[in-house]
Amino acid sequence: MAEPAEIVKGCMVIKPNGYAVWERLQRELDDRFKATDHQNIYLPLLIPESFLKKEAEHVEGFSPELAVVTHAGGKQLEEPYVIRPTSETIVGHFFAKWIQSYRDLPVLINQWANVIRWELRTRMFLRTTEFLWQEGHTAHASHEEALEEVVRMLDVYGDVAENVMAMPVIKGIKTRAEKFAGAVSSYSIEAMMQNGLALQAGTSHDLGQNFGKAFDVQFQSKEGKLDYVWQTSWGVSTRLIGGLIMTHSDDKGLVLPPKMAPRKAVIVPIFRKEEERGAVMEVATKLAKDLGAHVDARDGQSPGAKFFHWERRGVPVVFELGPRDVASGNIVLKRRDTGTKEVIPQTEAVAKLAETLDAMQHDLLAKARQRLKDNTVLANSIGEVEEILRPVTAEKGGGKFVMAHLKDDAANDARIKEFKASIRNIPLVDEYDGPGQCILTGETVDRRVVIAKSY
């Protein structure tokens, strides 16, 4: 799917199979953005350095990871440009130009782009120096409306994660210590990987009027009063591909939920003699058309090699078609996730494929949900939490989502960090026992939070 770029630190080359998965994700997300009235735009890659500094918390949060262009055209620039780590500041500038009246609101835009964050430690797909993502930016006339947008887009992310990627997530609010630099509050979807580690799979931020004030984005209300706009921003990235891989893959390689698979089915033709070839290829070509499948007609590769090839790439269904099947009017269907093989009449192939893809999509989600459930535990003391999570590492696995009552306070986040775990989020929906006493401060908090080790 991808390989390290090698020539550029922390970057990767996303190869055709990986990029095709990204394109599927883009399609699913973009359709939903459009369906909720958002429009795509494109903003500059470079941002004047001074822009970043306009929002104090924002610059503080991002400064350490900025790549800065100081020279261009053979000369030193008067003001350096920052390569965007995200575009809130540049959006702020243009919102100020575009918005004067409540009639101009809401502004609902999205950008598909690449960004650069000079992280100290990178990891394929999960944290690369450059990554692809989408960033939605909206401006609203009221805080209520902005908050609705924040939750609406979080729901879109949750929908794609669960119903397309078959990756169950927990929606919730980040603690104040973990929120986006410059936001009033941040919402996230958190997924659990096969090793039990958490992956922040998407975020949606309530920016309040912070950027509105920093960039002077004012509008005149119906009542004639001037006010700053209420903004949101939300994004998911190529990290989702990493999440997909780590949610479903097995020892044999990638497993793609049918809805994420660029190729849902492949037919591997099998023939021994030249005279068998014609008959097999004829049937294979015809069936491929009906099935929307790809025929692997490569010469010089044995059928066995082809089976392994597609298996490793996660193609949901591989059909085997040989002289025997041509003679009997059957075809062999192999399902990727379970590995089960079935001989079916060719006439039923189309229906059987659809049925199998549906079942696989459903089963992968069910399996992932079960894993999430099995690895979520309750804890009622900090000692318990620490005991469960301290030994967990990405390599050793054994990760859990530990549900505990904990107050949203930076000191508490810091205590959790002592054993390298973190508060993933405060779930929007409390599936447990409601209010309880904070395991650190003893104060009453209204629900349990998710504590885990994460990528």
Place this chain on the structure above:
RNA sequence: CGGGGCGUGGCUCAGCCUGGCUAGAGCGCCUGCUUCGGGAGCAGGAGGUCGGAGGUUCGAAUCCUCUCGCCCCGACCA
């Protein structure tokens, strides 16, 4: 930035400690024949300024100095 590893045909690496003949292997690639229902076999073949610079030496992939880069593990993060 701290710790560790690596740079030698397209890929993965051996060779380096203890300098010496024509720099090797596996995989991949090319040609031919036989194969083909779970990674085929045989035969022949192409392909390398040993990351870069300097030094020591009769002689350097190997020793020394400098340098560049990448990967992995910790502190920041979608």
